[in-house]
Amino acid sequence: MSVRLSDVQTGSSCTVLKIRGSLRVRQHLAKLGVLPGIKVTVEKEAGFRGGLLLDIQGKKIGIGRTVAAKVLVEL
Amino acid sequence: MIRIAIAGQPNSGKSTLFNQVAGYRQITSNFPGKTVQYVLSKVSVAGEVTELVDLPGTYSLTSSDDAELEARNYILRGEADVVINVIDATLLGRSLEFTLQLMQLGKPFVICLNMMDETEHKGLKINIEKLSRLLGLPVVPTVASRGKGVLDLFVTALKVARNPTIATPKPPKFSSDVEEAISDVMEILPKKTKHAGVDKKLSAIKLLEQDELFWDKFRDDSGFIKKFELVKSRLEADRGMPSDLVISSERHAIAMAWFEEAVTVTQAKIGLAHKADEIMTHPYLGYLVAAAVLYTLFQFIFIAGSVLQEPLMTTFTQYIITPVDTLLGRDTLPGALANGLLQGVAAGLAVNLPYVVPLLIGLAVLEDVGYLPRAAFMLDTFMHRVGLHGKAIFPLLLGYGCSVPAIMATRIMESRRDRMITSTLVLLVPCSGRIIVILGLVGFYIGMNAAFAILALDLVVIMAVGFVLSRLMPQVTPGLILEIPDLRRPIPKILLQKTWLRLKEFLIIAWPILVVSSVILSLIEFYGISNIFNNMLTPLTSNLLGLPLLTGVPLVLSILRKELALIMLSEALDTWDLSLALTHAQMLTFAVFTTFFIPCFTSIGIIGKEIGWKTAIQSTLLTLLLATLLATMTRFLTTLIPV
Numbered sequence: 001m002s003v004r005l006s007d008v009q010t011g012s013s014c015t016v017l018k019i020r021g022s023l024r025v026r027q028h029l030a031k032l033g034v035l036p037g038i039k040v041t042v043e044k045e046a047g048f049r050g051g052l053l054l055d056i057q058g059k060k061i062g063i064g065r066t067v068a069a070k071v072l073v074e075l
Numbered sequence: 076m077i078r079i080a081i082a083g084q085p086n087s088g089k090s091t092l093f094n095q096v097a098g099y100r101q102i103t104s105n106f107p108g109k110t111v112q113y114v115l116s117k118v119s120v121a122g123e124v125t126e127l128v129d130l131p132g133t134y135s136l137t138s139s140d141d142a143e144l145e146a147r148n149y150i151l152r153g154e155a156d157v158v159i160n161v162i163d164a165t166l167l168g169r170s171l172e173f174t175l176q177l178m179q180l181g182k183p184f185v186i187c188l189n190m191m192d193e194t195e196h197k198g199l200k201i202n203i204e205k206l207s208r209l210l211g212l213p214v215v216p217t218v219a220s221r222g223k224g225v226l227d228l229f230v231t232a233l234k235v236a237r238n239p240t241i242a243t244p245k246p247p248k249f250s251s252d253v254e255e256a257i258s259d260v261m262e263i264l265p266k267k268t269k270h271a272g273v274d275k276k277l278s279a280i281k282l283l284e285q286d287e288l289f290w291d292k293f294r295d296d297s298g299f300i301k302k303f304e305l306v307k308s309r310l311e312a313d314r315g316m317p318s319d320l321v322i323s324s325e326r327h328a329i330a331m332a333w334f335e336e337a338v339t340v341t342q343a344k345i346g347l348a349h350k351a352d353e354i355m356t357h358p359y360l361g362y363l364v365a366a367a368v369l370y371t372l373f374q375f376i377f378i379a380g381s382v383l384q385e386p387l388m389t390t391f392t393q394y395i396i397t398p399v400d401t402l403l404g405r406d407t408l409p410g411a412l413a414n415g416l417l418q419g420v421a422a423g424l425a426v427n428l429p430y431v432v433p434l435l436i437g438l439a440v441l442e443d444v445g446y447l448p449r450a451a452f453m454l455d456t457f458m459h460r461v462g463l464h465g466k467a468i469f470p471l472l473l474g475y476g477c478s479v480p481a482i483m484a485t486r487i488m489e490s491r492r493d494r495m496i497t498s499t500l501v502l503l504v505p506c507s508g509r510i511i512v513i514l515g516l517v518g519f520y521i522g523m524n525a526a527f528a529i530l531a532l533d534l535v536v537i538m539a540v541g542f543v544l545s546r547l548m549p550q551v552t553p554g555l556i557l558e559i560p561d562l563r564r565p566i567p568k569i570l571l572q573k574t575w576l577r578l579k580e581f582l583i584i585a586w587p588i589l590v591v592s593s594v595i596l597s598l599i600e601f602y603g604i605s606n607i608f609n610n611m612l613t614p615l616t617s618n619l620l621g622l623p624l625l626t627g628v629p630l631v632l633s634i635l636r637k638e639l640a641l642i643m644l645s646e647a648l649d650t651w652d653l654s655l656a657l658t659h660a661q662m663l664t665f666a667v668f669t670t671f672f673i674p675c676f677t678s679i680g681i682i683g684k685e686i687g688w689k690t691a692i693q694s695t696l697l698t699l700l701l702a703t704l705l706a707t708m709t710r711f712l713t714t715l716i717p718v
Contacts, residue, residue, distance in 0.1 A: 023285055023319065024139065028556050030323040031134035033169050036316055037324060047358035050456035051555055058197070059166050060561075062452035064459060064554030 006068035014073035080155035085132035156236035158184035171330035183239035211244035383429035415597025419590030443565035462545020474504030508637030592635035660713035672702035
């Protein structure tokens with residue numbers, strides 16, 4: 001069952017299924033390690049409906065909410 | 076002379092390594108015709124003089140942004156005899172993906188396994204020999220921040236430079252279906268595919284990665300494109316994802332395989348840094364922390380600044396300006412020139428420096444500790460609504476002090492587009508010079524409410540302009556995607572170096588402009604040509620804004636020395652009690668115009684240098700337009716609402 005990364009609960013892990021969006025978005029995310037098949041943990045959410053702080057194999061990445069909505073994951 | 080290039084991902088300690096070795100003797104240059112920069116230094120290593128080049132830190136070597144492109148092309152052109160690939164040992168898996176791309180370029184390089192000290196904290200044990208064997212490259216462990224292993228690294232690099240074959244690896248093969256697709260593409264590539272020393276295999280891989288630069292070369296070859304699309308769609312159908320992701324995934328898989336073979340993962344230790352991090356990025360406390368940090372930064376800057384400003388100004392005036400004035404006399408041309416010159420020098424020394432130096436130090440500390448990305452992350456929601464990047468908050472807030480260091484602070488943003496928009500907005504933030512006018516003219520004669528009204532209007536305008544500009548210049552990325560590096564202890568030596576190098580730039584650009592502005596002001600006074608200016612400005616002052624003619628010079632020429640605006644006004648109107656010469660309405664109009672028109676010549680000069688002259692001119696015109704429009708509106712509003 002695929003869910004948007006922006007809807008994943010803080011503290012949970014999930015696996016990336018697909019990345020919607022333009023080539024630019026995909027490339028940018030890929031550069032930082034967000035690729036299909038990767039395990040991602042949502043560490044934190046910034047307050048006021050802010051972005052997500054992700055842990056991708058030890059690397060911490062902050063992404064905005066709109067970007068997170070483009071990443072489809074499996075819990 | 077042997078040339079060594081340093082390449083690697085951001086936050087890998089690349090620049091720390093470079094700075095440790097290069098020290099203060101570094102020159103920053105632009106790649107020809109681009110805004111991307113690299114840093115160069117001649118360094119004596121193991122008894123040999125070499126040239127060291129620090130390439131921009133990039134996450135990968137595709138063409139998605141200028142920095143990556145230039146770094147890649149630099150290496151492809153073979154301009155360096157050897158490349159040092161700096162890797163964060165605690166992020167080996169991710170870093171090796173970059174290394175794989177580097178391998179594909181086919182040039183000799185050496186791996187610098189940096190931040191080895193942190194691997195202990197994270198419970199990572201790396202088998203260096205094994206890693207070296209897997210990669211087919213020399214791997215040198217280092218702790219660049221402490222200088223450990225650095226000599227070893229360079230000795231190895233020199234060895235490779237003299238004997239490239241020992242470290243020119245064969246990149247590993249991808250999965251068989253991908254390799255098949257690659258060789259299919261290689262077959263259909265037009266005969267003479269050799270661009271900038273790039274071989275067929277690299278071209279094939281880059282095309283599948285949908286690399287823009289490589290695509291450009293074949294754009295017009297419809298025959299090739301048709302055949303290529305067949306290969307590409309077959310691969311994509313097999314794998315169920317776009318071809319660029321296929322290649323990225325393949326690289327990822329290889330890097331992870333290497334990681335698993337060479338690294339043993341044990342329990343990590345949780346330290347102070349971890350706890351600090353928790354608070355900094357806490358969904359609610361984090362904002363308190365951000366506010367506290369900003370408050371502290373400001374206090375530091377303003378206290379240091381004000382403590383130094385008085386004594387410096389007084390000393391300089393007493394020992395240099397006054398004696399020269401007495402010697403040459405203010406009524407002679409040499410006297411006027413000298414006075415203008417010295418006033419400019421004094422202003423740079425006593426008014427700007429005391430604020431700029433603490434600012435640069437503070438910024439360097441925040442940067443090196445790693446706080447900036449965290450703050451940007453926390454503040455992004457708010458900035459995003461105005462179409463800005465989270466990091467923009469720093470330059471904007473600094474603009475309340477002085478636009479010049481604020482514009483320099485836009486360097487913390489990587490995107491040129493963000494820097495352009497933020498710098499333009501910085502020009503609209505009321506710097507201390509303008510605040511003096513708002514408080515001293517409107518606040519003093521009309522009341523604090525009126526003064527606050529102007530500041531509030533200013534805020535609204537900044538947000539509106541930010542909104543419009545960000546719509547006009549659509550973002551390359553649709554939102555924040557930012558790496559948050561570990562919190563690190565800053566190294567004093569590197570902090571001082573950074574501060575000095577940035578200060579040097581400020582001194583070379585800003586100070587001379589200030590001196591020239593000051594001299595111009597002096598000459599205008601000396602030759603008594605204020606009248607000419609005032610007459611020229613009649614359409615603006617008298618007709619549009621309803622201001623007395625005499626306000627022309629203070630209104631417009633205060634861009635030469637904004638902090639002198641009120642003094643210039645008093646001098647022009649020949650009274651210290653401005654209520655005798657101006658109505659409340661006129662005061663408001665004057666203040667509104669001053670708030671939005673460019674703060675000073677120096678700030679435009681800095682924009683020209685840091686961002687580009689086109690932006691400098693455009694933002695000047697924008698502020699002129701806004702100032703004129705809003706001031707005129709103010710004038711007409713005051714006829715409807717009595718002040």
